[in-house]
Amino acid sequence: xxxxxxxxxxxxAALFQSLNRQDRDAILGVTFTRRAxxxxxxxxxxxxxxxxxxxxMNLALPDLMVAQTHTRASLFSFSRQMQGSREPLVSLxxxxxxxxxxxxxxxxxxxxxxxxxGQMDDIFTQSAARQYRLGNNPLASWPLVDTAPYFTRSLxxxxxxxxxxxxxxxxxxxxxxxxxxxxxxxxxxxxxxxxITGWHHYYNGNYQSGITVLKQAKAFMDVPxxxxxxxxxxxQLPLLNPVRDATLAYGDWGDRSRLAxxxxxxxxxxxxxxxxxxxxxxxxxxxxxxxxxxxxAMNAAPxxxxxxxxxxxxxxxxxxxSGRNNExxxxxxxxxxxxxxxxxxxxxxxxxxxxxxALAHTDWHAERQAGDGDAISRWMPYDKPVVSAQKELSxxxxxxxxxxSLKTRALGVLPADLNLRDQVGPTFDQVFTSADDNKLVVPxxxxxxxxxxxxxxxRDELVELxxxxxxxxxxTRSVKYSDADRAEIQRQLTxxxxxxxxxxWRAGMDNLNIRNFESIGQLxxxxxxxxxxxxxxQRALTVLRDNTQPGVFSExxxxxxxxxxxxxxxYQLLTRLGHEFAPENSTLAVQKDKESTMQAVYQxxxxxxxxxxxxxxxxxxxxxxxxAVQLRLDQNSSDPIFATRPDGKDTACSAQxxxxxxx
Numbered sequence: 001x002x003x004x005x006x007x008x009x010x011x012x013a014a015l016f017q018s019l020n021r022q023d024r025d026a027i028l029g030v031t032f033t034r035r036a037x038x039x040x041x042x043x044x045x046x047x048x049x050x051x052x053x054x055x056x057m058n059l060a061l062p063d064l065m066v067a068q069t070h071t072r073a074s075l076f077s078f079s080r081q082m083q084g085s086r087e088p089l090v091s092l093x094x095x096x097x098x099x100x101x102x103x104x105x106x107x108x109x110x111x112x113x114x115x116x117x118g119q120m121d122d123i124f125t126q127s128a129a130r131q132y133r134l135g136n137n138p139l140a141s142w143p144l145v146d147t148a149p150y151f152t153r154s155l156x157x158x159x160x161x162x163x164x165x166x167x168x169x170x171x172x173x174x175x176x177x178x179x180x181x182x183x184x185x186x187x188x189x190x191x192x193x194x195x196i197t198g199w200h201h202y203y204n205g206n207y208q209s210g211i212t213v214l215k216q217a218k219a220f221m222d223v224p225x226x227x228x229x230x231x232x233x234x235x236q237l238p239l240l241n242p243v244r245d246a247t248l249a250y251g252d253w254g255d256r257s258r259l260a261x262x263x264x265x266x267x268x269x270x271x272x273x274x275x276x277x278x279x280x281x282x283x284x285x286x287x288x289x290x291x292x293x294x295x296x297a298m299n300a301a302p303x304x305x306x307x308x309x310x311x312x313x314x315x316x317x318x319x320x321x322s323g324r325n326n327e328x329x330x331x332x333x334x335x336x337x338x339x340x341x342x343x344x345x346x347x348x349x350x351x352x353x354x355x356x357x358a359l360a361h362t363d364w365h366a367e368r369q370a371g372d373g374d375a376i377s378r379w380m381p382y383d384k385p386v387v388s389a390q391k392e393l394s395x396x397x398x399x400x401x402x403x404x405s406l407k408t409r410a411l412g413v414l415p416a417d418l419n420l421r422d423q424v425g426p427t428f429d430q431v432f433t434s435a436d437d438n439k440l441v442v443p444x445x446x447x448x449x450x451x452x453x454x455x456x457x458x459r460d461e462l463v464e465l466x467x468x469x470x471x472x473x474x475x476t477r478s479v480k481y482s483d484a485d486r487a488e489i490q491r492q493l494t495x496x497x498x499x500x501x502x503x504x505w506r507a508g509m510d511n512l513n514i515r516n517f518e519s520i521g522q523l524x525x526x527x528x529x530x531x532x533x534x535x536x537x538q539r540a541l542t543v544l545r546d547n548t549q550p551g552v553f554s555e556x557x558x559x560x561x562x563x564x565x566x567x568x569x570x571y572q573l574l575t576r577l578g579h580e581f582a583p584e585n586s587t588l589a590v591q592k593d594k595e596s597t598m599q600a601v602y603q604x605x606x607x608x609x610x611x612x613x614x615x616x617x618x619x620x621x622x623x624x625x626x627x628a629v630q631l632r633l634d635q636n637s638s639d640p641i642f643a644t645r646p647d648g649k650d651t652a653c654s655a656q657x658x659x660x661x662x663x
Contacts, residue, residue, distance in 0.1 A: 001093065001106070002029075002160075006150070007113035010122035010140070011078025014071035015057070015064070016113075016150055025153040028053075029110030037097060037106035043090065046109060050086045057082065080124040107163060113150040116142045226285075231293030232340055233351050236285045240354050243278045275361075282358045283367075287318060288378060290333070290355075294318075295385050297336075304392060306405050309469065312389045316472045318358075319379070320365035323471040329359060387474075394473050399492040402466045403500075406493075410445040410454055418442045420508050423543045427534040433515040439507045446501045448547045448574070455497060456569040463489045498573065502580045509544060509584070541588055548581040550574035 006012060006028075016024075030049035036042040057079055065072045089109070096104050119141045129137070226235040294315050301308035314332045317324045333355055334348070341347045367375035393401070420440040421428050434440055444450045466489045470476040550571050557565065565571060578585065 001096075001108070002110045002112060002155070003089075004112050004114060005118075006111045007116045007142070008118060008120055009078055009081050010120045010125070011071075011074035011076075011081070012113065012120070013116070014068060014074040015078050019150075024148065024150050026151060027110065027155050027159055028112070028151040029108055029155075029159075031108040031159060032106060037104065042093070042106055046090065046093075047086070049109075054079070054083050077122050077124045081122070084124070084127075108159065110151070110155055110159065112152045112155060114152050115149075116147045117144075118142060229292070230289035231296060232337065233286050233289045233293075233354070234341070234347055236281070236289055237347070237350050237354075240278075240281055240286060241350060243281055244354065244357065278357070279361060282354065283362055283364065283375070284378065286354055287358060287362065287364065290318065291315065291382050293336070295382060298385065298389055304396060306401075306408060308389060309393050309401070309405075309472070312386065312393065313469070313472045315382070315386060318364075319382075321363035322365070323468065324359065325468065326356075326359045328468075330355065390472075390474050394475065398466060398470050398473065398475060399489070399496065402462060402469060403493055403496045405465070406455075406458060406462060407443070407445055407500075410443070410450065414444040414450050414454055417444055418447050418543075418547075420512070420540065420543065424536045424539050425534045427536050429515075431514065431536045432512050432540075434511050435513070436511055439511040442504055442508055442547075446504045451501070451573055452570045456573070459490055459493070459569070462493050466493070494573070498576055498580075501577060505544065505548060505581070509540070512540060538588070541584060544581060545585045545588055548574070548577040549585050550578060 030045055032042045032045050036045060061075055061079060064075055068075070093106065093109070097106065119139050121139060122137070125137060128134075226239065228235060230236060294311055298308055298311040298315070301311060310332060314329050317329050330352065334352065337348045337351055364375055364379060368379055396404075418441070420442065421434070421437070424432065445454065463486045467476070467485075551574075
């Protein structure tokens, strides 16, 4: 909206005729922000402009009135007219925006004066005259002299015509358009360059892969068939290596889409043909050569041995993918190849790479089940040895076999075995005698340390091993067990462990016997060691207690922590062992109101030691001993020897499973 006759308001000339040309060419008005007309933003922006303009006008009035005393009334009148014109102008704009069938885009309000002609009006004075019922003053007119435009020269190019599509595209729009065009052109150029570069790169890559396939195919055709008996697969390497390189020339083509390499990827066309040749070589030459060596190793292994089961395990996993454990196969074959090709790492690496591919892509058993005649005929030489080994190894229950395997592996992991002779100390031979020293050696697997640090941590692995060996021995068709099956396996293995643990410690402690003493001097020396020296009796019982009884919980544990500790597998196993050896462990237990059995025995043994020492140190020990015997017969009681025997018998009864006998 442009208000073009600002000069018809009285006071215009007094206020603006003194402006220079630059000020007259400026824009007087406000340009609203885009979409301001869609809400009340235009009203806020108009009020801000109008208030700023009136404030600046009021600030200039004092100086103008001093300089132009004859126009003071006109200046004041113009100021008041502008102050009062805002509300009618706002009402006019609201009417335009709210009008029916009108789609107004309000972009600004401007005030101009292009031609100073006609009669001037004084709205402020007329309004005041009507209010006080005074007559109207005569209205002045503009003289017929040259006129000058005010606030119009810059309005058209910078405001009105700058709006797009009014007269032509605006300068801002043109600049934005050129900028967008430049950005799009640059982006398109870069994209085209990248596209061309990518096509060139992938084309060359696929071209080189094709050259590699052709080169390796020619190398394969030039290799003569291997001669001799191959038990390790190494004689097949000259045939396998070129075909493997050709297969891998395009990478893992099975996982690549049709749009790979910008649509230039050729692996999906060539890869299947090359891979089919490679798989045929693996199934017809590489795997049979491995089986030849494995059959020989299995036949050479001791009957019903873990070594034989290990070979059978690898053979079953190589031919049947359903129960295959790649790591088990690779570990065994790596060890086998390392022993055969020691120092030849390149051969070992090549053999392992072919094994990796065979494990991932072959399933001899599934092909036979599908009726593949070639697969069936190739398996015939190995069927009888495998079935025979399965029958032989199935004689020992699978639970027992897995337990024995775990026990054997523990020898290489756990510390040295526990020897009861070493635990008792250097005075062992002064007090004890052993009928079989081998029974004094307890495997570390069957100690508290082995139970807590090895057995309970291997229970889940034992379940997997049991499932795997059941499948290897053809006892089950799957290596997947239900939760109930897993619980039963754990129960069976735990029962074997508890039984073995108890029997081993029972045999060791039963093998400890009190030695026969040939003289009073030997007996008193042994008693000194028992009651005040190394205390071999207590040491033996302490070792047994430490390995067959759960620990005592700290009183600082909360109820939740205590319940969690009670639920631990090692605590439950030690509790069961504690029940098995409760009579022996009770000899060291101290009751609240009563001393332990061992302390009572020590008191009797101390009295016996004093009694025997007095006889030994007498001037004539023989007479002293005879006198002691006569005294016992006369009194029919109680010297320390007589007093000790019942206690000794009671003690022996209380620890009867130990089998300790006195001489």
